[in-house]
Amino acid sequence: MITYPILHKQDQISVTAVSSGVPPELHFLLKEAKEKLERDGYQVDIDDTAWTHKELQAAPASERAKALHVHLDKQPGVVIPPWGGHRLISMLEHIDFARIPHTWLLGYSDTSVLLLAVTLRTGIATAHGTNFVDLRGSTTDSTTAMWERVLMTPNGKTVSQRSSEHFQPEWQFDNPTPHIFHLTEPTEWKSIGGSSVQGRLLGGCIDVIHHLVGTPYGDVAAFQRDKLGGKSILWYFENCDMNTSDVWRSLQQMKLAGWFDHISGIMFGRSSANQAVEDLTIELVYEELASELQVPVLYDIDCGHMPPQVTLINGAFADVTVENGKGIIVQEFRE
Structure with a gap:
């Protein structure tokens, strides 16, 4: 619960x-x-x-x-x-x-x-x-x-959030605006293998949370069994400064640890990192993941170090839809 x-x-x-x-x-x-x-x-x-x-x-x-x-x-x-x-x-x-x-x-x-x-x-x-x-x-x-x-x-209630209209490509602390961020670039949410997904949210910054694998603080299987009653997990990740090889290895570690057992999909925030290593692009990483796990992968969502970002609740049930570059996230605070 x-x-x-x-x-x-x-x-x-x-x-x-x-x-x-x-x-x-x-x-x-x-x-x-x-x-x-x-x-x-x-x-x-x-x-x-x-x-x-x-x-x-x-x-x-x-x-x-x-x-x-x-x-x-x-x-x-x-x-x-x-x-x-x-x-x-x-x-x-x-x-x-x-x-x-x-x-x-x-x-x-x-x-x-x-x-x-x-x-x-x-x-x-x-x-x-x-x-x-x-x-x-x-x-x-x-x-x-x-x-x-x-x-x-x-x-027990629901709350709905929509994708932003524009996002900030870089931080400018020395050039403040009334709303802090410099929202200049058009936002476009994207999807692979499906544009709609539902599940219980879990996630965070992939750079750091993958270090919880194998520790007493990262027992996803027990959480899914004891708190979610076996319900599917919808993961979300954001990347601070990992290149594509680092991201790929971290995702493989999570998979091998069982973090991706019984999942409904994965969402990725946009990132100024994600630098390609040789010809391994982040899009290829996402495509391989969607094919390997047979779940939708949504990416470039409003989450992480390129603001603004939606507020995602770990444990809440979410229904996420991407259409024509726009996204809607409806979260329900289910026990």
Whole structure:
């Protein structure tokens, strides 16, 4: 059974760095996001980890886990790390999963290691979507803004999201816009082997979550059996900086570990990585995967490091359709 937290306006938003903190020269990003969300009616609590960064982490693993538990014990509406990073996986062994309350965890990139582990271990839904620093600015684009509506969806209800009109090809921190992103390129969702797919969502940043294979935090078979009653999984992945050979090897590792047993399909976010190794293009990787697994593969969806992105709920039932380059994702918060 999957259980879903629920967010309310005026809830507290807790910000703790589960991976990388924010260096001093970028502290203004935290301050601007805090001011924006407080104007929107939330209470924002940012702890010390968010303001520190050394050796690719905000603090040692045990300290990051302790800080996370301090926030979770207060049961805020949502915990949102400032952003991702590199070294989150080291804190998993310091987390008491039995103590995790029904509180939303939201983020992407390295944060998705925590999100996936929590859902697999506890059955509590987690949210793959925006990071805290991307919620600053005087306005929010319509795709990113859906994070609130999704997290406010009651148990048993549905929420629908549509693909964006345009996406951001590169980051420009020194050239801010009212809605943060530079959405200049037309969005086009694509599909192989079918344009419609349904299943229970699981996923994250492929660079980091494939490292959960074979660990106590990546037991997909037990989750599917005990929490989903054997229902099909619809995987989604986004790629930060892996080339096509790296992506292919990671997918093969997941397949051999049984992560792709009884799946209904796979979705991939667009990526500025995906660099071809010789003549192995990312499209060929997707085509081989669709043929090998005999499931639809949808790609270039709004997910990951080329914003904006939809908010995908680990554990929720999703019905996804791609037609004429546009996509619709309907998520139902089924137990």
